[in-house]
Amino acid sequence: MMKRALLLALLIGCGCARKGPPPHEAFLPVVVRTEHGRWATRVELRNPGDQPALVRVHRWPPDDPAHETEEIALPPASHRTVPAWIPPFPSVSSYYFESTRPFEVGALVTHRAGQLPPLPVPVLPMSALARPGDKLFVGPFLKSETERSHFCITFPWTERQSVPYRVELVIRDVQGTVLHHTVQALRGLPTLVEDPWRTYRLPPRRFELEVTLLGGLRGREPAHGIWVYGIVQDRKTFGSWFLPTRVVRKVIERP
Amino acid sequence: MAQGGRSLSRWAVTAGLVWLAALWAVALASTRIAPWLKGPHAWPYDLAQRVTPLARWDSGWYVSIAEAGYQGVPWWPAEETNHAFFPLYPLLMRLLVRTTGVETTLAGNIVSALCTVAALPFFAAWVERRWGRWRAKCAVLLMLAFPTAFFFGAVYTEGLFLLLAMLALTAIDLEKPRLAILSGVLAGLTRITSMAIAPLLFLLAYQKRRSDGASVSQALKRAALVGLTPVLGFALFCLYFQWKFGDPFLFVRSQHSWAKEDKSILTGPRLILRDVKRDIKSGKVLRNSPARTLEGVYLLLFGGLAAALAAKRRWAESLYIAGILGMVVLTGTLESSGRYVLPAFPGFVALAGLARDRAHLKALVGVSAALQACYVWAFVHWFWAG
Numbered sequence: 001m002m003k004r005a006l007l008l009a010l011l012i013g014c015g016c017a018r019k020g021p022p023p024h025e026a027f028l029p030v031v032v033r034t035e036h037g038r039w040a041t042r043v044e045l046r047n048p049g050d051q052p053a054l055v056r057v058h059r060w061p062p063d064d065p066a067h068e069t070e071e072i073a074l075p076p077a078s079h080r081t082v083p084a085w086i087p088p089f090p091s092v093s094s095y096y097f098e099s100t101r102p103f104e105v106g107a108l109v110t111h112r113a114g115q116l117p118p119l120p121v122p123v124l125p126m127s128a129l130a131r132p133g134d135k136l137f138v139g140p141f142l143k144s145e146t147e148r149s150h151f152c153i154t155f156p157w158t159e160r161q162s163v164p165y166r167v168e169l170v171i172r173d174v175q176g177t178v179l180h181h182t183v184q185a186l187r188g189l190p191t192l193v194e195d196p197w198r199t200y201r202l203p204p205r206r207f208e209l210e211v212t213l214l215g216g217l218r219g220r221e222p223a224h225g226i227w228v229y230g231i232v233q234d235r236k237t238f239g240s241w242f243l244p245t246r247v248v249r250k251v252i253e254r255p
Numbered sequence: 256m257a258q259g260g261r262s263l264s265r266w267a268v269t270a271g272l273v274w275l276a277a278l279w280a281v282a283l284a285s286t287r288i289a290p291w292l293k294g295p296h297a298w299p300y301d302l303a304q305r306v307t308p309l310a311r312w313d314s315g316w317y318v319s320i321a322e323a324g325y326q327g328v329p330w331w332p333a334e335e336t337n338h339a340f341f342p343l344y345p346l347l348m349r350l351l352v353r354t355t356g357v358e359t360t361l362a363g364n365i366v367s368a369l370c371t372v373a374a375l376p377f378f379a380a381w382v383e384r385r386w387g388r389w390r391a392k393c394a395v396l397l398m399l400a401f402p403t404a405f406f407f408g409a410v411y412t413e414g415l416f417l418l419l420a421m422l423a424l425t426a427i428d429l430e431k432p433r434l435a436i437l438s439g440v441l442a443g444l445t446r447i448t449s450m451a452i453a454p455l456l457f458l459l460a461y462q463k464r465r466s467d468g469a470s471v472s473q474a475l476k477r478a479a480l481v482g483l484t485p486v487l488g489f490a491l492f493c494l495y496f497q498w499k500f501g502d503p504f505l506f507v508r509s510q511h512s513w514a515k516e517d518k519s520i521l522t523g524p525r526l527i528l529r530d531v532k533r534d535i536k537s538g539k540v541l542r543n544s545p546a547r548t549l550e551g552v553y554l555l556l557f558g559g560l561a562a563a564l565a566a567k568r569r570w571a572e573s574l575y576i577a578g579i580l581g582m583v584v585l586t587g588t589l590e591s592s593g594r595y596v597l598p599a600f601p602g603f604v605a606l607a608g609l610a611r612d613r614a615h616l617k618a619l620v621g622v623s624a625a626l627q628a629c630y631v632w633a634f635v636h637w638f639w640a641g
Contacts, residue, residue, distance in 0.1 A: 061299075184323060188305070199327075220356055
C-alpha cells in the first residue's frame with residue numbers, strides 16, 4: 001500500500017515537474033531569399049542584457065533537416081546574424097525563437113544591389129497569433145499597373161505536429177460584398193498566395209481578407225496559432241510594405 | 256464445415272498479420288540501411304519529414320486529398336493534380352485522422368493494413384469454394400509474398416480494393432445482393448480497376464443464379480444489377496466532379512495531364528511496344544529502366560496466368576485478369592504494372608497451381624518474399640517500385 005502511494009506521488013511529481021515554456025519567445029512570420037540572393041531577409045539577434053543568452057531558432061521550413069533547429073550563443077551586449085538556411089523563393093519560411101534570457105530580434109528584407117530601401121519585417125510576440133475562433137483581417141489588397149500584392153498564411157515551427165488546420169477565408173471588396181468564401185486546410189507549410197486574383201478567380205478589384213482559424217483537423221490544439229501577412233509591392237520602384245494585420249479575438253460567451 | 260471455414264479464416268488472418276509484421280520490420284529496417292542513398296522526389300519538406308516509410312510517390316496525392324480535399328481545377332493542360340485519384344480511400348484516411356488524431360500517412364497505412372487482413376479470410380474462403388483448401392492456402396501465401404504485395408500495406412488503394420472485391424464476390428456466393436451492390440459501388444469509388452471487375456461480378460452473379468435454378472432473364476437481371484455497381488460508383492465520382500468543378504470528366508482530363516507525351520487509349524499499346532523495342536535494340540533491357548522491364552515481366556506472367564485459367568474454363572476469372580492487363584496496356588506505359596496486377600487475385604490462384612507440394616510452395620514463397628524485401632527497401636528509399 002505504502003509502495004503504491006509512493007509510486008503515485010512520484011508519478012504526480014513527475015507530471016507537475018514538466019518543463020514549462022521558455023519565458024522569452026518571438027515569431028518572425030516571413031524570412032525569404034531568392035535563388036541567386038537578389039533578395040534576402042537579414043535576421044539579427046541581439047542580447048541587450050549583461051549576461052550571456054542562448055537563443056534557439058527554429059526554421060520552418062529549413063533547407064535541410066539539420067538546419068531546422070539551431071542554438072545561437074549571445075555574449076552580453078552582443079549581436080549575431082542568423083544564417084538564412086531556408087529554401088529559396090517561392091518557398092517562404094518563418095522563424096520561431098526561444099530563450100531563457102531576454103533577447104531582441106531585428107529583420108530586414110534587403111535587395112543585394114542596395115538601391116532599394118530595406119523592408120523591416122514585424123517581429124511578433126506569440127500572444128499576437130490567432131487561436132481557434134480568432135479572426136485575422138488584412139488589406140486592402142490591390143493589383144494595378146503600378147502595384148501588386150500577395151498574402152501568406154503562416155505559423156511557427158511549434159505547430160508542425162498539430163497541422164493541418166481548418167481555416168475559413170472570406171474575401172470582400174471595399175463595399176463589403178463577399179467575392180470569395182471557402183473553408184480550406186492549412187497544411188504543413190506556410191501557404192503563400194502570390195496572385196490571389198488568379199487563385200480565387202476574383203474580379204480585378206481591391207479586396208480585404210478575413211481569415212478565421214477554425215481548429216485542427218487532427219483534433220490537436222494549436223500550440224500558439226497562425227498569422228497572416230500581406231505585402232504590397234510597387235511595380236516600378238520594387239519598393240514593398242506590409243499591410244496592417246488586425247486580430248479580432250473570439251468572443252467567449254459567459255453562461 | 257463451418258468449423259473448417261472458421262479455422263481457414265483464422266489461418267488467413269494469422270498469415271496476414273505475420274506478413275504485416277514482417278513488412279513493417281523490413282520497412283523500418285530499410286530506413287537504417289544506407290539512409291544516405293535516396294532517389295529524388297518533390298515532396299514538400301514537412302510531408303517528407305513526417306510520413307511513414309510505407310508512404311511514397313502517389314501516397315502524397317492521397318494525403319493531399321485526405322488533408323485538403325480535391326484541389327482547384329488545373330490551370331494549364333499538363334498540370335498534374337489530385338483529380339486523377341479516387342475519393343474513397345482518402346476519405347477513410349480523413350475519417351481516421353479526425354477521430355483518432357493520428358498522422359495522415361499512418362492513417363493510410365492503418366486503413367490499408369486493416370482492409371488487407373480483413374480481405375484475406377474472404378479470399379481464402381472464395382478460393383476454397385472453387386479449388387479446395389490446399390489451393391486456398393497456397394494462393395494466400397503467394398499473394399502476400401508477391402514482390403509488389405507491400406503495396407497492400409502502403410498508402411495506396413490496393414488493400415481497400417481487394418477487400419471490397421472480395422466482399423462483393425462473397426456476397427454473390429452467399430446470395431446477399433445488398434452487400435454485393437454496396438461493395439460494388441464502393442469499389443467503383445476506390446480505383447479504376449473496378450471497371451475490370453464489373454464483368455467478373457456480372458458473370459459470377461449470373462452463374463450463381465442459374466445454378467440456383469433461376470431463369471435466364473432473372474439471372475440476367477441480378478447479374479446486371481450487381482455487375483453495373485462499379486460503373487455506378489465511378490459515375491458518382493464523375494457527378495461529384497460535375498457538382499464541385501463543373502466538369503464530370505475531370506478525372507479523365509487529369510489522367511491525360513499525367514502523361515509525359517501526347518497519347519490516347521488507342522496509341523497506348525503502340526507506345527509500349529516502342530519502348531520495349533527500344534530497350535531490346537539497345538541491348539540494355541535491364542540497364543535502361545530495370546523497374547520497367549520487371550513490370551513487363553509481371554504483365555507477361557499474369558497474361559500467362561489468365562491463359563491458364565481460360566484453359567481450365569474459368570472464363571470469368573480469366574476475363575477479369577485480361578481486363579486489368581488491358582487497362583495497363585491502354586495507359587501506354589508499363590509503369591506500375593507490378594502494382595496493377597495485385598488486385599487480379601484469380602492470378603494468384605492460378606499461380607498456386609504451380610505449387611504441387613510443400614517444397615515447391617516454400618521455394619516459390621521464399622524467392623518471392625526475398626524479392627518483396629528488396630522492393631520495400633527500394634520503395635522506402637524513393638526508388639521507383641511500381
